[in-house]
Amino acid sequence: MQTKSGVKPFLKICLLLSAGLTLLACGVFNPSANRTLLPTPTFAPMAVALTPTPVDTSTPTPDPLQPTQPSSLGTGGAAEATPLAEYTPSMQLYYTQSGDTLPSLASRFGVLPNQITSPEALPPDALLNPGQLLIIPAIFEKTSPSAQLLPDSEIVFSPSAVDFDVQAYVNEAGGYLSEYRQELTTGWLSGAQVIERVAIENSINPRLLLSILEVQSGWVFGQPTNLAQEDYPLGWTDYRTKGLYKQLSWAVQQLSIGYYGWRAGILNDLTFPDKTMLRISPDLNAGSVALQVLFSKLHNQDDWNAYLYGQESLPAVHEQMFGNPWVRAQTVEPLYPPNLKQPLLELPFTPGHTWSLTGGPHSAWGPDGALAAVDFAPMSVTSGCVPSDEWIVASAPGLVVRAENGAVIVDLDGDGREQTGWALLYMHVASEGRVSVGTFLDLNDPIGHPSCEGGVSTGTHVHFARKYNGEWILADGPMPMNLSGWIAHAGGKPYEGSMTNADNTCTASVFGSFESRIKRPNGDIIE
Secondary structure (H helix, E strand, O other): OEEEOOOOOOOOOOOEOHHHOOEOOOOOOOHHHOOOOOOOOOOOEOOOOOOOOOOOOOOOOOOOOOOOOOOOOOOOOOOOOOOOOOOOOOEEEEEOOOOOEHHHHHHHHOOOHHHOEOOOOOOOOOEOOOOOEEEEEOOOOOOOOOOOOOOHHHOEOOHHHOOOOHHHHHHHHOOHHHHEEEEEOOEEEEHHHHHHHHHHHHOEOHHHHHHHHHHHHOOOOOOOOOHHHHHOOOOOOOHHHOOHHHHHHHHHHHHHHHHHHHHHOOOOEEEOOOOOEEEOOOOOOHHHHHHHHHHHHHOOHHHHHHHHHEOOOHHHHHHHHHOOHHHHHHOOOOOOOOOOOOOOOOOOEOOOOEEEEEEEEEEOOOOOOOEEEEEEEEOOOOOOOOOOOOOEEOOOOEEEEEEEOOEEEEEOOOOOOOOOOEEEEEEOEOOOOOOOOOOEEOOOOEEEOEEOOOOOOOOOEEEEEEEEOOEEOOOOOOOOOEEOOEEEEEOOOOOOEEEEEOOEEEEOOOOOOHHHEEEOOOOOOOO
């Protein structure tokens, strides 16, 4: 259920500078004052990229060579046709970006890993150094635009957004969002509080949520123009996603599918509502792909181009609202360096006890997204959501920075912010006996009991995931999850998979069967 509060917006008399780009009375840019919001814009995309794009040094892919026409010269009879020349693709230069690996790049460029060469060494699975020159065959002639839309740090809830005050910004903007209230299972929230909750739970940048909301419905600075924009402000008109919280939750799932699917090398194509498809430009960053995926769910190609590359595009509005994102990115990127190592982590239950691996790598938050989490369940003679006396314990020392709605976040660098450095998520922690915010935990200190609290769950368990600088770290990626020496491996589908330790294998099973049992050793791992 959602309602508007009884607060009537004050009439704001604003003096506009040249071209009307600065709202003096509010101190923040007001895009709604300069444009008309339409459900399906028809303006043409700009011919010039919004952000500087590196010069393309690749050679255009030539048309396949055609057979030479038979010649009648010299013999007076039928001449032999010249054999068809073997087609050799041209080569292109690519400079690696943060998060690139050889397997993911091979998937994006449509080549084999051994077809990618470099003057420097190329590790087969590890992260590549940003800026490393690669030489790659040019396979695709038509792809999505290659201009980067936003840096990665503007997509995830990165260190660049830790001091951003959502409530103050929304109040100063004075649009419909500042009046909005929505009732969730945890109580009533203001519009700004909904933004904050979705951002922190999904680790998505709150600035991005605001700019998307403004572009799609004008909620931040203006008012919705019809009932559809009131109920479905992001434009996804599924009755199951009615209201701001569900609209944003749906949107961040699409962003996560794009961002982390690109990271993992398992996403290469866009599918539009009219079922047409487009290959994603292989030299894009993960943040740009996230936006391409989200808007491909909402708009067909012409309008998609306008929303992402037109004069009033999402990147343009985002910069007008919050300043130059590329300047902010310079202070925090790369979000994780290629030499980053996971800290020593133990299995999140009591030493000497045996639990079951009930979920292999799957989404860290929500139904879709980064395959960054694994699930463990205590041994029980009763299935389903039943109370447990077993303890979830700290996998590493750290400071509890959040403990609510079934989730406990432990900040390992102790600065009190889960957007910086390493942070661990323990989910489905029972409220009774749960550790409180501000507690500093040593290794093996109790966090709480496993339960079904906090989201959809079919049985008592703990859901465990890692973040670094606000980005979920894939459980089976270049930094695989390592708990007490057990390494996570993804299966063919989310929740499938295994963990291995030397010659031992533990296979995930939602039923907690024998092959899923994993015993934590009594001694801690030694570096």
